[in-house]
Amino acid sequence: MDSLNFLQQPIVFLVWTSILKTLFVLFGAILPLVSLSVFAERKVSAFIQDRLGPNRVGAPASLLGFKKDPHLWGFGQMVADPIKLLLKENFIPNSVNKFYYYIAPKLTMIPPLLVLAVIPFGSSFLTGPDGKPVQMVIANIDVGVLYVFAVSSLGVYGIVLAGWASNSKYPFLGGIRSSSQMISYELALGLSVVPVFLICGTINLSQIVDWQIKNGWLIFPISVVGGVHFEWWRLALIPLMGISFIIFLVSMFAETNRTPFDLPEAEQELVGGYHTEYSSMGFALFFLGEYAAMIAGSGVIVTLFFGGWSLPWIPDGTSTWLFGLENHVWSWVPGAFWGFVNINVFFAKVCAFIFFFIWVRWTVPRFRYDQLMRLGWIYFFEIALANIFLVAAVLVYLKP
Amino acid sequence: MALVVQRPKLSLAEKLYLPAVLGGLMLTIRHFFKSLGGKTETMQYPEQKWDDKLPEWYRGAPTLVADEWGRERCVSCQLCEFICPPRAITITPEEIPRTDVWAKVEKRPKEFEIDMIRCIYCGLCEEVCPEQAIFLRKDYAITGYSRAEMKHNKAKLYELGGVMPDVINKWNDQK
Numbered sequence: 149m150d151s152l153n154f155l156q157q158p159i160v161f162l163v164w165t166s167i168l169k170t171l172f173v174l175f176g177a178i179l180p181l182v183s184l185s186v187f188a189e190r191k192v193s194a195f196i197q198d199r200l201g202p203n204r205v206g207a208p209a210s211l212l213g214f215k216k217d218p219h220l221w222g223f224g225q226m227v228a229d230p231i232k233l234l235l236k237e238n239f240i241p242n243s244v245n246k247f248y249y250y251i252a253p254k255l256t257m258i259p260p261l262l263v264l265a266v267i268p269f270g271s272s273f274l275t276g277p278d279g280k281p282v283q284m285v286i287a288n289i290d291v292g293v294l295y296v297f298a299v300s301s302l303g304v305y306g307i308v309l310a311g312w313a314s315n316s317k318y319p320f321l322g323g324i325r326s327s328s329q330m331i332s333y334e335l336a337l338g339l340s341v342v343p344v345f346l347i348c349g350t351i352n353l354s355q356i357v358d359w360q361i362k363n364g365w366l367i368f369p370i371s372v373v374g375g376v377h378f379e380w381w382r383l384a385l386i387p388l389m390g391i392s393f394i395i396f397l398v399s400m401f402a403e404t405n406r407t408p409f410d411l412p413e414a415e416q417e418l419v420g421g422y423h424t425e426y427s428s429m430g431f432a433l434f435f436l437g438e439y440a441a442m443i444a445g446s447g448v449i450v451t452l453f454f455g456g457w458s459l460p461w462i463p464d465g466t467s468t469w470l471f472g473l474e475n476h477v478w479s480w481v482p483g484a485f486w487g488f489v490n491i492n493v494f495f496a497k498v499c500a501f502i503f504f505f506i507w508v509r510w511t512v513p514r515f516r517y518d519q520l521m522r523l524g525w526i527y528f529f530e531i532a533l534a535n536i537f538l539v540a541a542v543l544v545y546l547k548p
Numbered sequence: 549m550a551l552v553v554q555r556p557k558l559s560l561a562e563k564l565y566l567p568a569v570l571g572g573l574m575l576t577i578r579h580f581f582k583s584l585g586g587k588t589e590t591m592q593y594p595e596q597k598w599d600d601k602l603p604e605w606y607r608g609a610p611t612l613v614a615d616e617w618g619r620e621r622c623v624s625c626q627l628c629e630f631i632c633p634p635r636a637i638t639i640t641p642e643e644i645p646r647t648d649v650w651a652k653v654e655k656r657p658k659e660f661e662i663d664m665i666r667c668i669y670c671g672l673c674e675e676v677c678p679e680q681a682i683f684l685r686k687d688y689a690i691t692g693y694s695r696a697e698m699k700h701n702k703a704k705l706y707e708l709g710g711v712m713p714d715v716i717n718k719w720n721d722q723k
Contacts, residue, residue, distance in 0.1 A: 195583035196576045200590040394566075511576040512569055 169286050173264055177495060182439045183226045185502045191222070192503065196510045236428035241314070244425060248313035253426065253433035256306030260440035262299045266292050267447040268354045270457050270491035273484050284457070284491060285354055292353035293345070296448055297338055300403065303441060304330040307405075307412055307422045310434070314425035322421030325517065326405065326412035332524035333402035333409075339532035340395040343388065343539035344452050357456035365455040367393055381546040388539050393453050395532050400449060402524065404441040407509040411517055446501035450494065457494035462486065602686050607669045609687040610637075610662055611709030612702065613680075618711070621681030624655040628673035628682055636666035637673060660702040664690050685709060 187202070194201025205224035210217050240249065270284030289295060304327050311323020344366060345351050348359040360366060366389050369382040402409040413421030423434045450456060463486050515523070561567045591598075602608075612622055624641035642658030644651050673682045687708055692698040700708070 192580065195580045195588075198579055198583055198587075198589045200583075200588050200592075507573060507576060507580075508569075511572045 165282050166286060169284065170265075173269065173286060174261065177269070178261065178264060178440060178443060181443050181495070181498070181502075182436050183230065185439050185442065185506070186229060186435070187223070187226045188502065189506050189509075190225070192506045193510045196507075230432070233428055233432040238428040238430060241316075241425050243315045245313040245315065248309045249425075249430075252306045252310035252313055253430045253437070254306070255309060256303055256437035257433045257440065259299050259303040259306075260437060260444040263296050263444040264447060266295050266353055267444070267451055268357055268456055269447070269494045271487050273487040283354060284487070288352070288354050290350075290352045292356075293341060293351045293448075293452070296353075297334065300441070300444065301330060301334055303403075303437065306434075306437065310426070311412075311422040314422070316425055318419045319422045319424045322412040322414075322418050322424075325418075326422060329402055329405075329409065329411060329520060329524075332521060333399040333528070336395055336524060336528035336532050337399040337403060339529065339536065340392045340399065341452060342532075342536045343392045346536070346539050346543060347385070353451050353456075357451060357458060360455040361458045365453065365458075367453045379548075381542070381548060384542045384546055385539065388535055388542065389453070391531060391535050392539075393449075395528050395535075396452070397449060399524075399528065400445040401505070401508070402520070404445050404505075405438060406442065406505055408512040408515050409520060410514060411520060414514060442502060442505050443498060446498045446505070447494075449501060450497040454497055457490040459490075459493045462489055462493065598688065599686065602688075606686050606688075607671050607684040609664065609685060609690055609700075609708055610667060610669075610671075610673055610682055610705075611685045611687070611700075612660060612705040613683050613709040613712035614706060616711060616713040619650060620656055620706075621679045621712075622657050622660065623653055623679055623681070624657045625678060627676045627678065631672045631676045633670060633672065634666040634668050636663045636668075637661070638663075657702060660705060662700045662705065664692075664698045664700055665695060680712070683709060683712060 191201040202222040202225040203219060205222055205228045206218045206220040207224060208217060240246070265286040266289055268283065268285040268288075272281035272283055307326040308323040311319040311321070311326070314320070344356065347366065348356045350356060350359070363369065363379075364382070366385075369379075369385065369389075401407075405412055412418075413423065415421070418424070423431050426434065612620070615621055624639055626639050626641065629635075629637045629639045638659075638661045639657050640659040641655055644654055644656050669684065671684050674684050685708060690698070
C-alpha cells in the first residue's frame, strides 16, 4: 500500500477524484439515464395510451444455446436502439454546409453534459488529505447557477446551426423558432430563480443544497436537522416559491424543447424541424442531446427547489445524525454508505422529474407559436419579475 | 351580413390554463396505472390473431379451391388472368388426357401462379371465375424471405384454399 501513498498528495488526490467523478457522472449516470429515459418515454407513452410499448427485445439467450429468449419486459430495447442508430447509414445531403452540419449535433449534446459539471449529485464519499470531505460535485464553483444558464443556452447554437447548415427550408424555420423560443424563456428562467438566491444568499449550488438541508426545502420548508422545526414567516414564502417553481419548470420545458413547447421539431408543421436532414448517429445525437438536457434540467430543478441530494432524516456522508437526532446507535454505519444513499436519492429525484417530463409530453398538446411567445414575454416575464419583489418584501418585513 | 361569433367568456380558472393541465395529467396518469395493472388494448399480434374477428366478407389471399371430392375446379379459361388489374396471375393451361377419369372437362391448369407482391386483393378474379374455382380466403399474414417465395404456385394455392363445396359441378353429365 505504500506505493499508493502518492495518491494522498493534495494535487494528485484532487485530480484522480475529479476524474473518477467525471467518469461516474458521464458513463455511470448520464448515458445509462439517457438510454433509460428513451426507453421510459416509449413505455410510459404506451401505457398512457393503453398500449403495451416495446416488450419483445430481451436477452439473446438462444444464441448461447438456451431454448427461450427471456423478454425482460423489453429492456433489451435500451441496448438495441443505440446499436440500430449506430449501424444505420449516415446519409449526408450534397447541398449542406459540411462543417457546420457535422458539428451541430455535437453542439447540442455537449452543453447539457457541461451543465452537469456543477450540479451536486451527492454528499461525500471520502475524506481528503486535508481532512475535508470530497464533495460529490465535479466543479464546485461559486457562480453555479449563472454557469448553468450560460452553458445551457449554448444548446441553441447546435439547433440553429443544424437548421441553417441543412440548406433546407423547414429545418431553417425550426432553427429560427428554436432561437426565438430560447431567448423568450431564458429571461423568465433567470428571473424565476432570483428569489432562490435572495433566500439562500448564495448562487453556489452546493451551498444552496446545504442551506436547504438546514432550513428545509424551498418548496417544502420544514427542516428536520436536530428535530423538526418550522419558522412561521416562511409560510408566506410557500406560494411565492410555488410560483417561482412553476415558472422555472415551464421555462425548463421550453428550454429543452419538450412538448408542449417542441415547436422547433413540430412534425406536422415543419416535417421534422431542425433535424430533418440528419440520419443515423447525427440524428441520434440531437435525440440524446434533448434527453441529456432534460436530465440536466431536472438536476437543476431538484437542486434549486427540492433539496438536491438531501432527504429528510437521511444523513450525509460525514455526519453522525440520523432521523433528525444525534444518534450514536447508528454511528457504526460508515459514512460512505450514506454517501451512496445520497447519490441514489438525487438520481431518484431526477428520475421522478424525467417521468414528469414524459408524462406532460403525452398529456398536453403543443402550443401555437403566438401563444408560446405571449406566455413567455407577457405572463412569465412579468410574474417572475413581480415575484422577486414579493419575496424581497417577505424577507425584509416578515423575516425576524 | 357577416356572422359575428361570440368569444366564450372564460372564467379565471380557465384563463389560468393550469387547472385544465392538471386535469389532463390526472386523466393520463389514471390510464398509466390502469395499463401498468395489465389492462391494455394491445393485441399481441403473432401470438393472438384476427382470425375469429374477421368479417365474413373479408378479402384475404386469393386461393384455388377444390370441391368436396378433391377435384380441381379450375378449367384454365384464363379469365382471371385477363381481368387481373396488376397482372399478378399467370396460368399455364394444360389439356386433360383422353384417358383420364375427368376427361370431360378437357382443360386444367398445369401451373397457376399468383404473385402476392403484385396482388391488390381487389377480388376481381373471384368475381369473374365462371367455375367458382378462385376465392379470396381469410389468410392475411402473407410473408416470405424472398420474391420467389412470395409467388404462390398451384400447390400452395390449393393448400391455402382448401375445400369449398357448392352448386356448380362441371362434371355433371347433364350440364
